[in-house]
Amino acid sequence: MHAADASAAPSVEGRAVAPSFQVHAYAPVPRILGAVLQVLIVADLLYLSQLIVFDTFTGALNPTPPALSGWLALLALVLFGFLQLLRWFSAATFSVEPERFVLDRRGDRFEIPLSSVASLQIWRVPLPGAGLSLRMKSGRTFQYSPQVSDPLPLLEALGRHNPELSATAHPSLAAFAHARAVIVRRRWYHLAFKFVLFPLLPAGVMFRANQYITYGGAFGQYQMYGLGPYLQSLGTYWTVFTAVLVLLAALWRVPSELIAFIGAWLSPPRARGVRRFVEVANAVLYYVGFPALMAARFFL
Structure with a gap:
């Protein structure tokens, strides 16, 4: 799973706790890099698999997979390591409060009023996973887009405080x-x-x-x-x-x-x-x- 679902929002001394989501907050370039790494890993594994299937049993008494398959397996592991490192750097917490959302990302904290968000857009291409982008009323897209395996609870949390936002996704x-x-x-x-x-x-x-x-x-x-x-x-x-x-x-x-x-x-x-x-x-x-x-x- 690429990101956890929202935590529960219990009350503490009669006050509601803002729902919090563990996400991966991507700027445009790291998101593209993550998508490319995922595509390369899948392509590498598929090529590796077809190479093993069609080039292993070649009539030899003791057949073995082609030598290239070992290098392809190593390449997949290296690419997967880079992808995990990228996800580790992008780990963040997205909290939805009554009048703002808060993004905490590796020492950086962003507090954005919900009134300044014009629309939400679910990623049409779910790479490196499902997620959404926040379009601001200034016309620009918020610099970090949260990737979360299930965007629906996050949309519902935002919609409770600003119904117009949930309708835009x-x-x-x-x-x-x-x-x-x-x-x-x-x-x-x-x-x-x-x-x-x-x-x-x-x-x-x-x-x-x-x-x-x-x-x-x-x-x-x-x-x-x-x-x-x-x-x-x-x-x-x-x-x-x-x-x-x-x-x-x-x-x-x-x-x-x-x-x-x-x-x-x-x-x-x-x-x-x-x-x-x-x-x-x-x-x-x-x-x-x-x-x-x-x-x-x-x-x-």
Whole structure:
């Protein structure tokens, strides 16, 4: 998740506490840099995956992924490190008070009257994440744009004190971002299961079949060549099937996001339902459809 949702606004001694949001406040250039880094990371991983899938099994007795794949993996890690560093520098707190909003960003504090804000615009391109820009009545855009995974609570907080502001944000874009933030709650262990543990299932099946076909038994390679080549062969199958699943997940994600966006555009109140349908369909295709397709291809 790119940024946390709003904290609760309890009362302290009868006084309401201003809602506060943990955001990433981007100036235009750092935001563009963050978007570019995200695009480069995705492109690098997709190229890495297709390289592994199509150039690993080339007829060699003990195939291994191409040497270039290691450098591409290292490049992805370096780019990800830069992206995390950029997000760390941009971390900020956005608080909405009755007559102003306050942005605290790494020692800088901005207190802007709500009356000086002319309009709010949800980012049409949600990179490096969902967020919004504040157009001032002076005609200029506020120098920092808050990126928050779910902009809807922030819009509602601003709208409570200035109803004109909530009306300026595009409802379909806000509904799309809100549905994604609420339904898609990925954690690191979700990704670890999806792209580290789950690929072991098809990899193990194919690795075992290869051991019987090539070496005459489940541990034939181990008995003939030792533990090192045996584990290297298993690792190769795991790497290849991880790459296959990365490509399939990316392929399915494109129409899924398009369907979710169209649903939010046509009917913002139904955006969450459409998003839930899309994510369930994705999970079924990934965890059930791919194994079923693999079984049909190799065992029927």
